Structures are given as structure tokens and as C-alpha cells.
Amino acid sequence: MSSLSASSTIFPATISRLWRDRALWTAIADVFAVLTALAFPWSTSLVAIFVLCWLAAVAWVMDYPAFLRSLRRPACYLPLAFFALAAIGMVWSEVSWAERLRGLVPLAKFLALPGLFYHFERSRRGALVLAAFVASCALLSVFSWINALEPAFTLKPRDGEVCGIFVKNYIDQSQEFALCAVALAYPVVTLFQRGARWQAAGVAVIAIGFVLNLSFVVAARTALFTLPVLFTALAWLCLGWRKAVLVALAAAALSFAMVQSPRMCPTFDTLGDYARYKDANAPTSTGLRLEFWKKSIGFFAEAPVIGHGTGSIRHLFEQASIGKTGAAGEVINNPHNQTLNVAVQWGMLGIALLYAMWLVHLWMFRTPDLMAALGLLVVVQNLATSLFNSHLFDVHEGWMYVLGVGIAGGALLRRRQAANATS
Numbered sequence: 001m002s003s004l005s006a007s008s009t010i011f012p013a014t015i016s017r018l019w020r021d022r023a024l025w026t027a028i029a030d031v032f033a034v035l036t037a038l039a040f041p042w043s044t045s046l047v048a049i050f051v052l053c054w055l056a057a058v059a060w061v062m063d064y065p066a067f068l069r070s071l072r073r074p075a076c077y078l079p080l081a082f083f084a085l086a087a088i089g090m091v092w093s094e095v096s097w098a099e100r101l102r103g104l105v106p107l108a109k110f111l112a113l114p115g116l117f118y119h120f121e122r123s124r125r126g127a128l129v130l131a132a133f134v135a136s137c138a139l140l141s142v143f144s145w146i147n148a149l150e151p152a153f154t155l156k157p158r159d160g161e162v163c164g165i166f167v168k169n170y171i172d173q174s175q176e177f178a179l180c181a182v183a184l185a186y187p188v189v190t191l192f193q194r195g196a197r198w199q200a201a202g203v204a205v206i207a208i209g210f211v212l213n214l215s216f217v218v219a220a221r222t223a224l225f226t227l228p229v230l231f232t233a234l235a236w237l238c239l240g241w242r243k244a245v246l247v248a249l250a251a252a253a254l255s256f257a258m259v260q261s262p263r264m265c266p267t268f269d270t271l272g273d274y275a276r277y278k279d280a281n282a283p284t285s286t287g288l289r290l291e292f293w294k295k296s297i298g299f300f301a302e303a304p305v306i307g308h309g310t311g312s313i314r315h316l317f318e319q320a321s322i323g324k325t326g327a328a329g330e331v332i333n334n335p336h337n338q339t340l341n342v343a344v345q346w347g348m349l350g351i352a353l354l355y356a357m358w359l360v361h362l363w364m365f366r367t368p369d370l371m372a373a374l375g376l377l378v379v380v381q382n383l384a385t386s387l388f389n390s391h392l393f394d395v396h397e398g399w400m401y402v403l404g405v406g407i408a409g410g411a412l413l414r415r416r417q418a419a420n421a422t423s
Helices: 002-019 021-040 045-062 064-068 074-089 095-118 125-147 170-183 184-191 197-216 221-239 243-260 269-281 286-301 311-319 339-362 371-387 397-422
Strands: none
Touching: 002 221, 021 045, 021 095, 021 125, 021 397, 045 095, 045 397, 064 095, 074 095, 074 339, 074 371, 095 184, 095 397, 125 170, 125 197, 125 371, 125 397, 170 184, 170 197, 170 371, 170 397, 184 197, 184 221, 184 371, 197 221, 197 243, 221 243, 221 371, 286 311, 311 339, 339 371, 339 397, 371 397
């Protein structure tokens, strides 16, 4: 009886201890972060589920006073300020409340950034999460090659989608592959310098695989444009400006060669797009962007300080398209430029917050370090691609930014704290 009584006492005590064990729940949160990274190239729904599970695990044992202190950092409070501006911007918007809420939702992902910084400043597994993402993208690259050779090998409906795509779309896939190709250059050089030549060669093969896929299977124009920009940013971080210029020239030549390479899956004809738009007002990809930019600049000029309010873009395009046809008559809620997207809705105030956030996150990753290199590349890629898209507000590319900056930034803060403690 005494043994049974002791067991009945110990078991609840053990459960109670584990229920609030910070190390255990940190590990559980890391598992969900790894699952998020593995699922990211494949499924938006799974990513949403795993992110929510990660948030719940982190929140359960969070040191809230420490978390609130971390919000004093500009890297944390600027994304929150951006979201707050969008929430307040619903007040002066003239569209329905449903449209205003739809305009706010794309910024909700910024609320996760402070939590990511907090968690990975305390977790040792940030590099593991990013490695899981690269490994998952490498597997997707293999599937992309198979699909290019055998179009029936796909999870997508057979509706005329460009080949080389097993899941999602070629724009998301190209962004992932371009980021991985450049990011892997850092460990290749580091491993080679340490004398681990076989490991360096193995990582280099994976990186080259991404480049070959972009060259010969399928690639988005934006991804090819950003490749030399990413290589230049990495060279500047690790080698300095002089060598970065040489790397930029070599990377530009590589990107030009990739544009000219014969792909299995052609996706664009930029010059032809522009000619059809210019001569016949045709709604081509290039022509529509030019039309969207021209109209958006006009909308911004009408309300340059605080903009037209959250969710107002589609309504403005609807009003501007009345009585027009072709490219001039197209209606959209995304002008395909991040700055203009922000400017139309929140004016100069929004632009100031957008660029302040980008610059602060760039400054965070200014030191030569693996995690700094990864974070820098994520920010630079988003900056470059946002010239032609509103990638911060897109689901896939927006979460690439939030997760990449949050995980790399938190891991980097952890290393800096450890370095300061030993110095």
C-alpha cells in the first residue's frame, strides 16, 4: 500500500514538473519549427498549422518580462508598429470593413517576428531549422526535374500549369532555390577553409543543383534578377567591397547566361510582353506591371501623407478602370511593387516604417557569420524582389522573410550574447 501511495504521489508531481518544464517545451517548439521548415516548400496549410503549434509551445513557458524587454529592440518593435499602422489605417479607408480586414491580414505575420527572436535567442537549434529548409528544397528540386521529364508526376491539377512544378508555383519555387543556392556558398567556403573538402564538395553539389534547376528547368524572372544581387551581398559581408565588385560582375554574367539557357519550361518573354502592351494595350505580364505602377503613383500623389487607408487598393483600381479596356482596364489589389503597395495605403508614414524595418534588419546581419549571412540574404532578396512584387504581403515570400529573419536573427543574438559573456 505504501508503494502504491508513493507512486500516486510521484506521478502527478512528475507530470506537474514536466507540464511547466521550460527546456522540454523549448525542445517541443523546436520540433514544430523544424516541421515548419520541412513543410514550407510543399504546403501552405501545414506551415500554418505548425507555426500555430510553435507559437503555443513558446507562449506556454515564455518568460513574459524578458519578452517585453526584448520588444525595446527596433528589430522587434518596428514590425509591430507596421502592423499597428495598418490596423489604424482601417479607420480612414473608404472601402467595406471586409476589404479593410483583408488588407490587414497580410501584415499579421509580422506579429510572429518578436516571438521568433525571443525563442531562437534561447534555443540552440536555429541552424538545424534552416538546414531542414535547405534539405526540403533540395528534395523538391529532384521532384522538379522528374516533373519536367514526366509531366504526369505532379500533385497539381493538369490545368496548363508550367512544367517543372510538383507543388505550388514556379515563382515560389524559384525564390526558394535562388536563396538556397547563394546561402550554401558560405558553408562551402567555410568548410573548405577548415580542410573539410569532401563536406564542402557535397554542399557545393547541392548548391549547383539549385542553379542547374533554375538554368534548365524553370525560373521566375525576379529570381534570376536577384541572383547577382544576393551573391554581391554575400561577398560584401565576407570579402569586402573590392572583391564584392568582382563577384558582382561574375554573378551578373552567370545570371545572363541562365536567362539565355534553353529551358525545358519556358515562362516569359519580357521584350515581347512589352511590345504587345505598348502597341496594342495587351494585358501582358510586363505591360500590366507598368500600368499598375503608373496608376499607383497617381493614387499616392492624391494622398501622400497617410494614404487611402488599409485595403483601399482594389477599390482605387476599380474606379480608375471604368470605361477602359485591355491593360488599362485591369483591376487588382496588388500593384506588384512593395513600396507602391505601402504608399497607396499608408502614404509616406508607411514608407518610412517599411524602410526603417528593412534597414534595421539589414544592420542586424552586418557581421561575417553563418547566421548573419543567411539573415542578410533573406532581407536582401526581399528588398530586391519587392521592386517587382509585394513579397512582404504575399503568403509564401512574406513568411520566408519572417521565418528567415526571425530564426537567423534570434540565433545570431544568442551567439553575440555568448561571445559577450566570455569576453
